[in-house]
Amino acid sequence: MWEQNFPIKYFKKISMSNKPSTLFDKVWDAHVVRKIEDGPDVFFIDRHFIHEVTSPVAFLGLESRGIDVMFPDCTFATADHNTPTINQHLPVADPLSANQLQALERNSAKYGISHWGLGDPKNGIVHVVGPENGITLPGMTIVCGDSHTSTHGAFGAIAFGIGTSEVEMVLSSQCIMQPKPKKMRINVNGQLGKAVTPKDVTLYIIAQLTTAGATGYFVEYAGDVFEKMSMEGRMTVCNMSIEMGARGGMIAPDETTFKYINGREKAPKGAAWDKALAYWKTLKTDAGASFDKEYNFEAADIEPMITYGTNPGMGMGISKHIPKATDLAGGVATYEKSLKYMGFEEDQLMIGKKVDYVFIGSCTNGRIEDFRAFASIVKGRKKADHITAWIVPGSHIVEAQIKEEGILDILTEAGFLLRQPGCSACLAMNDDKIPAGKYAVSTSNRNFEGRQGPGSRTLLASPYVAAAAAVTGVVTDPREFL
């Protein structure tokens, strides 16, 4: 029985056709339960993550219809969006947040869904804990009521965010109804420069394509820059796919992927591992397979990046001047509104601009590699006096690594405090809000108006850029420190 095989689940279905096909097609086509003429595909979901914010209404829907969860073993619940990042051992003070957390716990218990609540050693940001526990595997379809579900594409999975109605669909039928997106491939080749991280690669790509440049597409990232990248880095890149409108992005699994997965708690073991591995090795785009759109970029063209506006496409090399509206596509009025909100002007330099807050964390840059990068710059230096820094690990596992590797000592020595895991200031649903008018260099994913608190001004960047700002108090080129 299918349910009994959990969690060692992967897919033998491969394309019967001899036509070259893409990684995306191979995984997608293996999950189509039914094709509806002039409609979406009934699309089977292998793994479903839920959190406290986008699931309660879906459970209410089940109740009002009197229907059950079809495969509770395939859904995993973790609390992250709304959780405090200090004093997690105490009751959650905000009654509305506490209510949502309790609803998640109650609903998970009622339907037999495993739940990693606040204080659980496995708790953390949903897109950090999935991979680190071996739940995310190549060839899978993975959804969650969160647009950064695209993160899991780093493993060669088709992973994307869904709405609450779809959460209810997955709970009740393990399927959603999804039209197949078009296919895009983005190739980046060459050698990345000093202090250029996966975050800079993705901010560069988004700046080239714009915030809506990949809407309607599913992206495959290819080229030697991604082949050489760690799993943490690949997750950062795939995570940000949604910021150019793509539903998701994926990278073909390889030895780096297999090594990361091997031995993780819910990953296949023994004979099942061998069989899975044989299948995973088939998950790559065949030579000659076609894409609806393809882009090629050179690694050498990418600088450490920073954003200056109110969408993630408004990014540039940190040493550059803010573009003029007339040099960009898009409406001038919207651009001017954006710069006005940020308190910036056309043609200004970003370097040297005063920063008030630094946030390192989130599903984008809340993994161990990110804290290593941050620590490599703050080591032996001191936090700038006027900077408030929020250092938030993506999970308890990351938090433990930070301690084991001596990073906590470096942070403490430099005057930084390590907080507890959660989404935190990325979306500011908890108390971690940037005050109105203040500037935050943030390793998160969105610089929308008010995203980090009403009136907050966000500069998206890498952990290196965040660290350089944290010790100097101004926007600083991290290459000076490395």
Added chain:
Amino acid sequence: MAYDTFTVLTSTAVPLPIENVDTDQIIPARFLKATERKGFGDNLFRDWRYNNDESPKKDFVLNNPIYSGKILVGGTNFGSGSSREHAAWAIYDYGFRCVVSSFFADIFKGNAINVGILPVQVSEAFLVQIFKAIEADPATSITVDLNAQTIKLAATGATESFTINGYKKNNLINGFDDIDYLQAMKEDIKAFATTHSI
């Protein structure tokens, strides 16, 4: 269970000629703490609509009594960002049944249909015509005919057709929803799941 059926809607429209309206603007994260789908319209466009002291911002379109109606017209790339269905709930709860733009973000578009809001994608040129018509006369009406897949401006008679897949169109016209469809094919899904294992 879709919330309404949608056939023909004739209404005045509210213009929001801003590009890349993201779902954090439509409903900021701090208003996502409810566990029921109620009252989100009160916080629709919260930070564009209200000052910090909760007084209405006079220059925001929802606070201008000249503009009203069941159709919201937005700039290109409407609904980008977070997958929060709360954005669609807020638009619906406020009273809109149709959003018109020259381009929609994917997740928002799907969420809108799933809650009974019709997203109508028009050409950039037609969008400009709509904004001009409303500017000239805020009382002018727009007719959206889902059966015919057309949008028509009363002011000029200009008409454009829009696309929607047949399955979703049928759902909206009849008030069907995806969950009912999936419940009806549960046995097929279970059979599929079985063949999926190794």
